[in-house]
Amino acid sequence: xxxxxxxxxxxxxxxxxxxxxxxxxxxxxxxxxxxxxxxxxxxxxxxxxxxxxxxxxxxxxxxxxxxxxxxxxxxxxxxxxxxxxxxxxxxxxxxxxxxxxxxxxxxxxxxxxxxxxxxxxxxxxxxxxxxxxxxxxxxxxxxxxxxxxxxxxxxxxxxxxxxxxxxxxxxxxxxxxxxxxxxxxxxxxxxxxxxxxxxxxxxxxxxxxxxxxxxxxxxxxxxxxxxxxxxxxxxxxxxxxxxxxxxxxxxxxxxxxxxxxxxxxxxxxxxxxxxxxxxxxxxxxxxxxxxxxxxxxxxxxxxxxxxxxxxxxxxxxxxxxxxxxxxxxxxxxxxxxxxxxxxxxxxxxxxxxxxxxxxxxxxxxxxxxxxxxxxxxxxxxxxxxxxxxxxxxx
Amino acid sequence: xxxxxxxxxxxxxxxxxxxxxxxxxxxxxxxxxxxxxxxxxxxxxxxxxxxxxxxxxxxxxxxxxxxxxxxxxxxxxxxxxxxxxxxxxxxxxxxxxxxxxxxxxxxxxxxxxxxxxxxxxxxxxxxxxxxxxxxxxxxxxxxxxxxxxxxxxxxxxxxxxxxxxxxxxxxxxxxxxxxxxxxxxxxxxxxxxxxxxxxxxxxxxxxxxxxxxxxxxxxxxxxxxxxxxxxxxxxxxxxxxxxxxxxxxxxxxxxxxxxxxxxxxxxxxxxxxxxxxxxxxxxxxxxxxxxxxxxxxxxxxxxxxxxxxxxxxxxxxxxxxxxxxxxxxxxxxxxxxxxxxxxxxxxxxxxxxxxxxxxx
Numbered sequence: 001x002x003x004x005x006x007x008x009x010x011x012x013x014x015x016x017x018x019x020x021x022x023x024x025x026x027x028x029x030x031x032x033x034x035x036x037x038x039x040x041x042x043x044x045x046x047x048x049x050x051x052x053x054x055x056x057x058x059x060x061x062x063x064x065x066x067x068x069x070x071x072x073x074x075x076x077x078x079x080x081x082x083x084x085x086x087x088x089x090x091x092x093x094x095x096x097x098x099x100x101x102x103x104x105x106x107x108x109x110x111x112x113x114x115x116x117x118x119x120x121x122x123x124x125x126x127x128x129x130x131x132x133x134x135x136x137x138x139x140x141x142x143x144x145x146x147x148x149x150x151x152x153x154x155x156x157x158x159x160x161x162x163x164x165x166x167x168x169x170x171x172x173x174x175x176x177x178x179x180x181x182x183x184x185x186x187x188x189x190x191x192x193x194x195x196x197x198x199x200x201x202x203x204x205x206x207x208x209x210x211x212x213x214x215x216x217x218x219x220x221x222x223x224x225x226x227x228x229x230x231x232x233x234x235x236x237x238x239x240x241x242x243x244x245x246x247x248x249x250x251x252x253x254x255x256x257x258x259x260x261x262x263x264x265x266x267x268x269x270x271x272x273x274x275x276x277x278x279x280x281x282x283x284x285x286x287x288x289x290x291x292x293x294x295x296x297x298x299x300x301x302x303x304x305x306x307x308x309x310x311x312x313x314x315x316x317x318x319x320x321x322x323x324x325x326x327x328x329x330x331x332x333x334x335x336x337x338x339x340x341x342x343x344x345x346x347x348x349x350x351x352x353x354x355x356x357x358x359x360x361x362x363x364x365x366x367x368x369x370x371x372x373x374x375x376x377x378x379x380x381x382x383x384x385x386x387x388x389x390x391x392x393x394x
Numbered sequence: 395x396x397x398x399x400x401x402x403x404x405x406x407x408x409x410x411x412x413x414x415x416x417x418x419x420x421x422x423x424x425x426x427x428x429x430x431x432x433x434x435x436x437x438x439x440x441x442x443x444x445x446x447x448x449x450x451x452x453x454x455x456x457x458x459x460x461x462x463x464x465x466x467x468x469x470x471x472x473x474x475x476x477x478x479x480x481x482x483x484x485x486x487x488x489x490x491x492x493x494x495x496x497x498x499x500x501x502x503x504x505x506x507x508x509x510x511x512x513x514x515x516x517x518x519x520x521x522x523x524x525x526x527x528x529x530x531x532x533x534x535x536x537x538x539x540x541x542x543x544x545x546x547x548x549x550x551x552x553x554x555x556x557x558x559x560x561x562x563x564x565x566x567x568x569x570x571x572x573x574x575x576x577x578x579x580x581x582x583x584x585x586x587x588x589x590x591x592x593x594x595x596x597x598x599x600x601x602x603x604x605x606x607x608x609x610x611x612x613x614x615x616x617x618x619x620x621x622x623x624x625x626x627x628x629x630x631x632x633x634x635x636x637x638x639x640x641x642x643x644x645x646x647x648x649x650x651x652x653x654x655x656x657x658x659x660x661x662x663x664x665x666x667x668x669x670x671x672x673x674x675x676x677x678x679x680x681x682x683x684x685x686x687x688x689x690x691x692x693x694x695x696x697x698x699x700x701x702x703x704x705x706x707x708x709x710x711x712x713x714x715x716x717x718x719x720x721x722x723x724x725x726x727x728x729x730x731x732x733x734x735x736x737x738x739x740x741x742x743x744x745x746x747x748x749x750x751x752x753x754x
Contacts, residue, residue, distance in 0.1 A: 100718075101721075105508075131506060197616065198615075199591075241704050246703075246704060248621050260586070260587065261591055262592075262621075378505045379504070381505070382505045382720070385719055386720060389712075389715050389720065393707035394714070394715035394719075
């Protein structure tokens, strides 16, 4: 997610999401109605067990600040009904860096911010952990923790999964407009094909862009902890920029450039392109043969928040496969929860089709080709960001 | 004891006899206090002292106003009217400016040091002026070209509306402002579709076989219109055009058309009448318009971000990056301050040569 949303203005994004929501919701309505009894049953048992373990009585409240268009309203209603927690849900988390700048003045002075839970992307979550701005999750009260996808467990920055639970995950690969390229693309090297001079887009999200290039160079990005180890990728990008190979660095707005044919190919996010392909069959998404980067957004419990009970109930609710499946059918990203695929099949209709989508449920071979960044130390991350900024021209 | 009281009375009497000094003093005192509090010169208990001092000044002022009678109140009135603006300026301009200058001379212990120490660190200015020189030069050139273009496009437009608009004047003027009903970002992003490689403009140019001409003029690069310097300058021109049209219109509209008739009666040609009568009288509008366009355009980052490429970034983009991504508040502050100073110098020079009595 992260700078997927960085440079795209909120209004544009909203309008684009709305367009998609229409497409999605049509299918959702039917499916949702069919599976409602099952959902209610699941929620009922859910809240019962949570109430036992947490032992929290009375009404509690919770404030979750999320990315725009990242949750359906039905989920919020069902959770409130099942748990008795009044959930304040807002979508002002528009950009990792901007949101960080927003909470920094208060958090750095040891004050408490209003939201209990935020949804930073993994590297920002790692930064918040490093700064001590988040608390350990009440894992004992989140029995559904066991449903966490194995590959997402034990990240280098949170080895024991103490501070975060993934919210959604996704893949960065290459998207191309076959009408412009006139051929199939397969590898990262295709981005540097001189035939596409001035028609290549890169993401302002440093980790996805540099990560993909490094994989093209045969590097294993999960092992990279220093800038020196990654400098080959920066050199390659710098060279491509000065030769005019790269047209621009974008956030979410790459979808427009891709669709309009301004980009022949670009680094892209799977979820976006899945939607775009429906409108424009020329647009295709591939995970390059060298591999793709995998990213995930997290849920973290902010320091100073007193609503531990409600936090536990909420996370437990979202890690119930039934609820997770409903969320997946809405947001169409990779769910971090085990058992979602089976639930989608049970929901039938369009959702059953989603269960077969290789980009939502990659097979083992594809999974093996995905890599994610580990945590970067403070000063190293600064070097990465500076080097990247000087390439993007900022 | 009695001597203290009498001294107090004497002091009070002196003050009452010079109420205008009290007014001026209290205004400056309150302004200073406001800056001291807002820029955090004083913290904790001492800020309470400043607040009490400010309150005392207000009490003294009220005392002077009542004790001195009508005459005193009359001479206090101008300062009283100035006070809200003065305090506003202190709170929302001087205090932030002070904080920015202090920040620009501070140094950070580490990336996540959010409270940089003030160390007279001029290194920040060196970075701002060397590392970001290309962006500064680019920003001022783009803004300058955009300003000239808005004059070229905006002056005839304003002239037409003012002198030939007739009963449609207000409608035409409304049309100039209508784009403002849409978000700035949306207006900018719309150019992405218009100038797209497969879009209408590029297709038309290709059909007319004019690509070569545009490439020679450096408006197109590699057959592209989008993501070129021309697109960025075009975006700036488009977005700031109304800021040029409106002031020019206002100054043209005030011109008595009979002055032109008089010039013609005195055997001047139409162009002479324009040069000697209309143009000089519209200079204040032209002057105001250029400032309204140039200043925000120089600091703009939206057009470069959405219409440009990695070689067209402006100083606004760099400041944004330093502030939000690199978390380098000292360098970002130094860059902002340099930007402010350069703009001020340019405006002063411009005022010297272009300025009219109305504005200078």
